[in-house]
Amino acid sequence: MIQKSSKFILISASVIVSTLLFVIPLVAASIYSFKGNQGKGYSFANYLWLMHQDGFFQSLVTTLKLAILAGALNLILMVPTMVFLNLKGAKFKPLVDFLCILPLIIPVVSLAIGAQVSMPSILQNTEYELVFFYVVISLPFTFRALDNALQAVSLNTLVEASRNLGATWFRTIVKVIVPSIKSGIFSAMFLTFALSIGEYTITSLLHWDTFSTWTVVAGQQNILGAIAISIFSFVGAIALLTIIALFSNKSKKLIEVKE
Amino acid sequence: MTKESLRESSTLELVKVSRNFGSVKALDRLNLNVKPGELVALLGPSGCGKTTALRIVAGLESATSGDLFVNQVRYNETPANMRDMGMVFQSYSLFPNLTVTENIEYGLRARKVDPSLRAKQVTKMLELVALGNKAKSFPHQLSGGQQQRVALARALAIEPRVLLLDEPLSALDAQVRKQIREEIRSIQLNLGITTLFVTHDQEEAMAIADRVGVMNHGRLEQIDKPTSLYNDPRTPFVASFVGQANKIPATMRNKGKVQVLNQKINVSEKDSHFPEGKNLNVIVRPESIELASENDPESTNGLVAIKSFLGPLTKLGIAVEGTPLIHLSISSKEVRKFNIGDKISFKISSEEVMVENV
Numbered sequence: 001m002i003q004k005s006s007k008f009i010l011i012s013a014s015v016i017v018s019t020l021l022f023v024i025p026l027v028a029a030s031i032y033s034f035k036g037n038q039g040k041g042y043s044f045a046n047y048l049w050l051m052h053q054d055g056f057f058q059s060l061v062t063t064l065k066l067a068i069l070a071g072a073l074n075l076i077l078m079v080p081t082m083v084f085l086n087l088k089g090a091k092f093k094p095l096v097d098f099l100c101i102l103p104l105i106i107p108v109v110s111l112a113i114g115a116q117v118s119m120p121s122i123l124q125n126t127e128y129e130l131v132f133f134y135v136v137i138s139l140p141f142t143f144r145a146l147d148n149a150l151q152a153v154s155l156n157t158l159v160e161a162s163r164n165l166g167a168t169w170f171r172t173i174v175k176v177i178v179p180s181i182k183s184g185i186f187s188a189m190f191l192t193f194a195l196s197i198g199e200y201t202i203t204s205l206l207h208w209d210t211f212s213t214w215t216v217v218a219g220q221q222n223i224l225g226a227i228a229i230s231i232f233s234f235v236g237a238i239a240l241l242t243i244i245a246l247f248s249n250k251s252k253k254l255i256e257v258k259e
Numbered sequence: 260m261t262k263e264s265l266r267e268s269s270t271l272e273l274v275k276v277s278r279n280f281g282s283v284k285a286l287d288r289l290n291l292n293v294k295p296g297e298l299v300a301l302l303g304p305s306g307c308g309k310t311t312a313l314r315i316v317a318g319l320e321s322a323t324s325g326d327l328f329v330n331q332v333r334y335n336e337t338p339a340n341m342r343d344m345g346m347v348f349q350s351y352s353l354f355p356n357l358t359v360t361e362n363i364e365y366g367l368r369a370r371k372v373d374p375s376l377r378a379k380q381v382t383k384m385l386e387l388v389a390l391g392n393k394a395k396s397f398p399h400q401l402s403g404g405q406q407q408r409v410a411l412a413r414a415l416a417i418e419p420r421v422l423l424l425d426e427p428l429s430a431l432d433a434q435v436r437k438q439i440r441e442e443i444r445s446i447q448l449n450l451g452i453t454t455l456f457v458t459h460d461q462e463e464a465m466a467i468a469d470r471v472g473v474m475n476h477g478r479l480e481q482i483d484k485p486t487s488l489y490n491d492p493r494t495p496f497v498a499s500f501v502g503q504a505n506k507i508p509a510t511m512r513n514k515g516k517v518q519v520l521n522q523k524i525n526v527s528e529k530d531s532h533f534p535e536g537k538n539l540n541v542i543v544r545p546e547s548i549e550l551a552s553e554n555d556p557e558s559t560n561g562l563v564a565i566k567s568f569l570g571p572l573t574k575l576g577i578a579v580e581g582t583p584l585i586h587l588s589i590s591s592k593e594v595r596k597f598n599i600g601d602k603i604s605f606k607i608s609s610e611e612v613m614v615e616n617v
Contacts, residue, residue, distance in 0.1 A: 154352060157348055158352055160339075161346070161352040161353075161354070162365070163318075163338075163340045164319070164340070164342075164346045164414075165366035165414075165417060166340045166341070166417060167340055167365070167366075167369040168369070175354075175365075179357075180355060182356075
């Protein structure tokens, strides 16, 4: 009985706190984002204003392009690395784990300036250099997502079964490992994607224009427009997370073994 | 039954194969010869090296020294994916993202087998393991027994030179285990495929193997037909590992006899070298002990400590002073009158016994 009432109190407190800190501000911001000129009436004016601003589509396209490239590069780099670490290189795993956490420890300013200096000159003058920064800052999350997915499957046995049946390493990775850790790959890809879209500090320090830097500049001109930008970004992020959840659940169902 | 495999049965030979893991010797100069179409079971306790031996044959582990031959061709350096060996794992290890059909044809696709031949082979394998109605199911939709049948079909689909079974039944419940082991044996005989089967379950090994190799500490203690292994064990380890065995304290007497309880019994010829007066353990199977009259000078008295009814037979555990519990396996009719705590007389019925050092 006591346990039941304490559970009720805990749930009620969570609902109240999340309503106060999350739901009310979000609903209020959403309502404000639809306010008409001079705060009168409701319309899509702020969203239309947003889309007609200089650089909106350009920065959005640039950001999406960089985010997709970062997601792809991250997977190309990390999937084989994590498979190797889980299959043969267990003793190197703590070291790689440590290296992957570094972006969380090193101040972003040091990371941006230091890496910029060591970046090949051919990349220093293009916005594509950001792809490498985005990959670096997403490493801590990619490492965890892929490692969890690999730990959830009997990697060694699956690889041995595949090799025993005559498959090459390439075929084993493509046909067996990648599909088995699909949920982890999707998580890693979308986390990199989301981080790349939202990344501001490095982009700003290196003087590149992406959607995140554009929103700061555009938001300074119109307060209701700024709120519309926030809601637009928020809905985009929620959509991404929903896609991750859907794919993760589908993949999980495949690897569940009937008891 | 006619042989249905397209490939000729192969020979498998391990010559002085050793495998060290650091300072641990997992395999110690193992010699093994499997004839074409033969099913050999490697039996032993955990850590005896049986799985290591199987993995070396599969190419999943490399030998520290020694040679592996298949059809007299040295296979030491051949990578696992080029060995043409079908392996069934303890944990099924079906590919979770592929259907039953896709799992079975996986090895054929890797070999770039023509699609029409591939489909034919898959249908044949599905029929062989009686899972035609599950062709489109995913592994998680199947029971443990069905998953292991798919794993067997997948291993057989490539028409392997040697079939390797790594404790394939240990994850299954008792009833399914019996059924699948009979199916495995029937399919193996039908296809005439050379098979190496690793298990720690002696009943399983004895039931389906042509020969059983008992391993201990990385070495093959004895390899023989199941009946010979049981009736004529060559080492005390084999005697105590295969079937149940009592170890009763005894003392060596002259002329190759041993004093055990109130009896003097001949020891096997190979054990007759022990000096007189040496304290030993006599190894006696439960069925080699019989009830005796109290007046028989050779009988020993004890108290019934355990009584386990096993259908036609009943197992008794008899407490005798100065010895561990002595187990007897006798007709249930004969022991009906005895209850726990009752006095009982018995004697060893074997004419010859095996002994081991204390």
